[in-house]
Amino acid sequence: MSEPRDQIREHARRLLDEGKVEVIIGYEKGSVPLQSTPCFVRDADNVERLIWDSTCGPNLAKYLFDREGKTGIVAKACDARSIVVGIVENQIEREDVVVIGVPCEGVIDLKKIDAVLDGKEILEASMDNDKVSVKGDGFEQILSKKEFLCDSCISCRHRNPPVYDILAGDELEETKESDEFEEISKLEAKSPEERWNHFSKELGKCIRCYACRNVCPLCYCKECFVDETMPSWCGKTTDLSDTMTYHIIRALHIAGRCVDCGACSRACPEDIDLRALTKKVEKIVRELYDYEPGLSLEELPVLGIFEQDDPQEFIK
Amino acid sequence: MILRSSSNRSVVLKMKEKTIEKKDLSGFIDSLLEEYQVFAPTIAEGIPRFDRISSSTQVSLDSPKLERSPKEVFFPQCETLFTYQLIDGKMTMEEPPALESERVLLFVRPCDVKALTLMDSVFTSWEPKDTNYLDKREKTIIVGRACSRPWSTCFCTSLGVDPFGKEGMDLVFEDIGDKYVVEALTERGGKIIDGSSLFKDAEKKDLENLKEVSKKATEAIRSELDVKEIEKKLKAIYDDSFWGKVSEKCVGCGVCSYLCPVCHCFDVQDEGTELKGKRVRIWDACQYPIFTLHASGHNPRTSSRERIRQRMMHKFSYFIENFGELACVGCGRCIKGCPGNMDIREVLTGIMATEAD
């Protein structure tokens, strides 16, 4: 079996040649070591630009919303789950999309690598299955990829895309090595004051750039509540009350929809622990409804439907 | 009026170079703190940025990544324009007080000082001047720092910025190993080192070292771009399909604008009730869809195509028309900050390579 990357290229070429899609959305090598960048291929001669490796972090499902025409998309498991949510929420037409699913062992978190390099800048990097070698002025280091995966990849339970048209690469065995909600449990064990301090410190860093919202495929509202002015729900300043309102409401708005792809955390220029909110919300939804979003095209969004036996302890 | 050390009104002095041992730097900074409010590169919650310091121990000169631009020292992300209050049926408004004394901003890179002089153009070239910005700018002594360690994303030299340039600085520190060569460029800059025994006259050897270091740093900048006459090129390709392609991956967040040392767009908002509150200005960004949205619903820039084009046109064409300079200093912050790794160097190369269709 050839590499997933070669399979992606092969499928992309065929889909374009046969006119099945107008564009393939995938990843290409970025301009900075260990970064990939979204890539839109319209010409079969350009499929060689497409790559697949552990740098393919951005959730490409983002680009399917509001798109017209037949589109092929390279989707790792969490991207595919976002696409499923988009389809069940009637934002994406299933028949307009050809999903090239890719089983994924996790993407690397550049911030974690930067942290161990202590200020040394990576000028060159290469990767194989489980190693990342980085080179810079006067240093060369080989790192174990596993130690530098994104937090959302470490706790990932769905490495295989639940829905796809074509699978590039072999299905992976799902792992349950660690407790998915370990970090959340640690936060829950803290006193309210400690938790408040944690959230104040983290959300206090927010610069309101909205990178978290804008890279999130499920933040597709035509007008986000923070941008609404009549009435104005949330102040636009960087005061803690405003940044908290923004992040808490966003987390609630993606409750039962967030697939924990981690794109928001990777995009945040201030390294805010955004998953402390979103993963907690995911946990609540799991506990209340035993539901995980983005796994089935048949299941309607859990907070979009009502059933007689829905938990209602909160109604006092 | 205090003399400002910007490009167009600088008082250029030729003073003899001094040196200071690196081990004496903290002593110098602490002596400054006795007299001035001092801002310097620090690390706050893992993010290197310019902030007010109370001790030399807070200064971080070897941050693990490029620090945030110092624009927030003059143009804070969120700034009160005035407060208001209704007292006994009478509405009173109060502006924040002007700075009482001079401040010192330490160790700013040449690209960032250049960026400040560009921001000066916007905020202070025509009436009415932006008094909030001007007050901070006029009362801040700029201590530059020659950039002996460029990052891989730096491309300042392609845009005419010299990593050892001194434009806009009052005083400059140039790292030559175990000491700094220090040069006062204005009287204000000279004033803060005058009388300090920590500074010695530079020796011939120090200046030779400096030449060597400066040459090495300039050579270390890897990116070379040709943006000659880019403003003409941009005009020619305004309607080109290039913009549709290049903007496709932009998700419309504000990272590039907020990290940019030159971007100066802002929004004005009221915080409070009709009885009491404040009017604030907050950074804003041209990549947000609502930036130009009219109350009527009409929007002259409906998609990322128009918005990316606006960003590039503003920096590389409109700014030249208005002020004769580019509104980009090649610091590369937007490159590493962009969640989609949109690289302004590639966009520029793409612009130069596009033949109008």
Place this chain on the structure above:
Amino acid sequence: MRSPYTPSLTVVDKIISENDVNDIKTFQLAFKDQDAAKAFKYTPGQFSEISLLGVGECPIGIASSPMDEDYIQFTVKKVGVLTTSLHNCVEGDVVGVRGPYGNGFPTDIMEGRDVVIVGGGFAFTTLRSLTKYILHEANRKRFGNLTVVYGARNPGELLYKYDLEAWGERDDLNLVVTVDKGDDSWTGKEGFVPAILKETSPSSENAVMVVCGPPAMIRFTIPVIEELKFQPENTYISLEMRMKCGIGKCGRCNIGSKYVCKDGPVFSFDELQVLPKEY
């Protein structure tokens, strides 16, 4: 050093409802401070940043004439946050005013020449300022023939009915008022502004035209302007863009290298020809 962002306070003296559906009102404001009143010198076509403290600020064209010394007027359509709150104001309420800003209409260029004013719908506000200014007895002789073509969707939408009535009785202007569709009591013209302008056929010789209106009206009026042989350098338009600061700093109202707040809002057609069509 006073900040340019701090408004002067005014009091709402009078509120006039301008149309049947009551979503356009004229607010007559008087400065609380006499020095501020004296300092507020403007020309027709300029605008102010109008604010309600606690709500916000927005740019509004000045509807009164510089010759109206005791007050300033702004005609406001209820569309957004600020304008909706403004519509809820009553006489005696306090309103902040910054400005005047922008370049205004080129009254100096108009001197000694015929002036043709063409307006449609709500955009007539600053044209009313210009008309009043030219008609003032101290100014009228400085200008040649004055033609005003003004149209609205229906009679109920016509602004400044009190002015239109008074102007209709004067013999020193050619006032042509039209509505897209009349009602039972309407005895005036019916038809769209471009057609009525063509029918009115003002001479372009030694004349200046000023046109303001909704985009569709402008689009169909341009061929008529060309047909009437008004040269681009003698034809002016006032543009609207979203603004915040009003003084060329906040960076959002640009069209190409020009800021509508500072370099406009009034542009000649030949100035616009070299600017991108991004408005």
